[in-house]
Amino acid sequence: MNDSTTPPEPPSDLGAAASDFRMATFRLARRLRAQRAVDTMSDGQFAVLAALKVFGPHTLAELATRERVTAPSMNRTVNSLEESGLLSRTPSLDDRRKITLDLTDEGRAVVVETARRRDAWLEGALAEIPADERATLARAAKIMQRLADR
Amino acid sequence: MNDSTTPPEPPSDLGAAASDFRMATFRLARRLRAQRAVDTMSDGQFAVLAALKVFGPHTLAELATRERVTAPSMNRTVNSLEESGLLSRTPSLDDRRKITLDLTDEGRAVVVETARRRDAWLEGALAEIPADERATLARAAKIMQRLADR
DNA sequence: TATTGTTATACTCTATAACTATA
DNA sequence: TATAGTTATAGAGTATAACAATA
Numbered sequence: 001m002n003d004s005t006t007p008p009e010p011p012s013d014l015g016a017a018a019s020d021f022r023m024a025t026f027r028l029a030r031r032l033r034a035q036r037a038v039d040t041m042s043d044g045q046f047a048v049l050a051a052l053k054v055f056g057p058h059t060l061a062e063l064a065t066r067e068r069v070t071a072p073s074m075n076r077t078v079n080s081l082e083e084s085g086l087l088s089r090t091p092s093l094d095d096r097r098k099i100t101l102d103l104t105d106e107g108r109a110v111v112v113e114t115a116r117r118r119d120a121w122l123e124g125a126l127a128e129i130p131a132d133e134r135a136t137l138a139r140a141a142k143i144m145q146r147l148a149d150r
Numbered sequence: 151m152n153d154s155t156t157p158p159e160p161p162s163d164l165g166a167a168a169s170d171f172r173m174a175t176f177r178l179a180r181r182l183r184a185q186r187a188v189d190t191m192s193d194g195q196f197a198v199l200a201a202l203k204v205f206g207p208h209t210l211a212e213l214a215t216r217e218r219v220t221a222p223s224m225n226r227t228v229n230s231l232e233e234s235g236l237l238s239r240t241p242s243l244d245d246r247r248k249i250t251l252d253l254t255d256e257g258r259a260v261v262v263e264t265a266r267r268r269d270a271w272l273e274g275a276l277a278e279i280p281a282d283e284r285a286t287l288a289r290a291a292k293i294m295q296r297l298a299d300r
Numbered sequence: 301t302a303t304t305g306t307t308a309t310a311c312t313c314t315a316t317a318a319c320t321a322t323a
Numbered sequence: 324t325a326t327a328g329t330t331a332t333a334g335a336g337t338a339t340a341a342c343a344a345t346a
Contacts, residue, residue: 017288018273019265022182023200024291026193027298029179032172034218044313060328068180073314075329097322097327115169123168125297133293138167140290141174143283147275148177194336210305223337225306247304247345 025144032122039114044069044077046118049086049103049111057102059092086110175294182272189264194219194227196268199236199253199261207252209242236260 033043041049044067051066052058058066064074078101081087086107092098103111126134183193191199194217201216202208208216214224228251231237236257242248253261276284 014273014276014284015266015269017284017291018269018276021276021287021291022269022272024294024298025175025179025182026197028294029175030218031298031300032175042313061326069313070315071328072316072330076313079329095323095327099328119165119168119172122172122297123164125300126164126168126171129293129297134164134167136286136289137171137293139286141167141171143279143287144174144178147272147279148174148181150181150275192335211303219336220338221305222307222339226336245304245346249305 032118039117041110041114042077045081046111046114048074048077048081049107050115052087052101052103053108053111057100059098059100063101081107182268189267191260191264195231196261196264198224198227198231199257200265202237202251202253203258203261207250209248209250213251231257 047067048063051063055066060071060074060078063078064071067074069077078087078089082089085104088102088104090100090102092100126137197217198213201213205216210221210224210228213228214221217224219227228237228239232239235254238252238254240250240252242250276287
């Protein structure tokens, strides 16, 4: 294996800084995603459960928009979660074309448990780096959230 | 949220920090990914070109390990990039089981251009935040790279 | 025999287009 | 006609298992 690879150069301008930061974000996201190997739930499924937990019931179209996928794609995700008994699909009262999607009690439990499991690896990693680096990441997290919401 | 029931483990700053940071990373990665809608190259293909540019020539197994995919999966990605003329595949001189994968001149040009296009949104966003926040993100990028390589 | 790359095959997730039912 | 959801189908991207070439 190629162990003596050269690390990327330090950023010297805004363009390089953007590039480094973008690559770091993608790499870490991928690494974090790889940690979910233990559970069978996909990122898309988990994101739907998490959205329902945080923001409450949604229609199909609302979920699709929030997760930035198409309605058929979201429909498929919702089908599998419904089959697993993690969410409920009920016709809306006011407009019977719409459906109301919400977590079941089991779904609520599963999303909490899954989030904890997925945090575990990162928590372990954070425990082993210096406190000042943890502080940097905590500050960065806030900035990143703001950037993502632009 | 759990208000009346106490969780099994004591509340930990590290756990909350891990959760916040993980969510921020995913959200930003997703936001950045949405920005690449214009070009046809997948994240996986682009990551291979970028790795070859930053770290130089690789064998197939080295690339697969670096990108954390299986050899057949990487082989497929490499095939499509070779067909597009963006990388070259040559038998290694010392061990003829191995192949050496490297960027072509066109591949080198494409990775630079694609990176610039993909960086554009983030670069614009970074230009509008305070310098101390940019500095925080630059420090965070280094730490994140290290975490991802654990 | 072990290792490197490759092919065969299947599964998951995503998308577009077409269909239904309701408004 | 327009909208919400669904079904049909196809295209990426990934994986495991089996194979070929070389060491």
